[in-house]
Amino acid sequence: MKRSLKSFKKARFCLILLGYLCFSGCDWFKFKQDSEFQNTTEKPVARVYNKFLYPRDLEGVIGKNMSHQDSAKRVNNYVKNWFKKQLIIARAESELALDQSEIERKILDYRYAILAHEFKKEYVNNHLDTLISDSEIAGYYERKKDNFVLKQNIFKGAFVKLPINVPKIRRFRKLFRAEKPEDKEELRSYCVQFALNYSLEEDAWLNFDEIIINSPLMSIPNKVQFLRNNSHYEAKDEDGIYFLKINSYKISDEISPMEFVEDQIRNIILHKRKVELIDKLEEDIYSKANESNEIEIFNQ
DSSP states (O other), X not given: OHHHHHHHHHHHHHHHHHHHHHHSOGGGGSOOOGGGGTTOOOOOSEEETTEEEOGGGGTTTSOTTOOHHHHHHHHHHHHHHHHHHHHHHHHHHHHSOOOHHHHHHHHHHHHHHHHHHHHHHHHHHHHOOXXXXXXXXXXXXXXXXXXXXXXXXXXXXXXXXXOTTOSOHHHHHHHHHOOSHHHHHHHHHHHHHHOSEEEOOTTSEEEHHHHHTTSGGGGOSOHHHHHXXXXXXXXXXXXXXXXXXXXXXXXXXXBOOGGGGHHHHHHHHHHHHHHHHHHHHHHHHHHHHHHTTXXXXXXX
16 A cells, blocks of 8 residues: 555656646746856756756756656656755765865866867767778788787688478588589578578688587587598587588687788777877867967966
């Protein structure tokens, strides 16, 4: 009964608050300067100690075309979170010995960090050259290839998982070992129709451990030896039949092939360009301000 009463009061509060917001006029949700609120006659909608929440503070909380129920829920969540924040602030002010000047300095630092971050992000979005040539990737790889040591075994080949009672299994086995383009096309069509999982991109490097996860191949005691000694492999469990084809491989602690780390190199180059672009932006702004005497150090 108490729970029902509490839920009723909560719902009643939401509906009253929502109704108040809806019918108190559109002016509540128009942007206003802080000076307009110095002598405000607004009626608050909530209070914590001597802090008040006004309709203007709820601007944007209720989205367009929201149902009455969704609007009430959104408002209630906002007010509840506001209560929590104000109570934490009040508790902190009463129990912590705070240096007001230090708090203000941190607020200014935080404001600067936000403004600077947004400005730099916008500048980078508008000025960053994102075109990276194959030769640039290859050049970076050759200079830094010792940084790209493999942490896993990789291979080029194919992997297919089929249902236990899949039809035409003999035909599939033949297609899986075939090299003719028309056979490979038939193999792909077969996998699209019947396979539970498959990877047939034989020119792409694949992570061996990721490919064999949740298969009987996971129990292989020596994966390096397995890669060295097998070009085709078939295994079976209660979930399906697994086929593996290994055309070439690289083992952990070897230098990674460039193709396997191409995306990683592209991201490294882009990040380097971003850092250089931001450094140049900061230096240009500083130089222009210095040349126009907009900055000055006073002798003490």
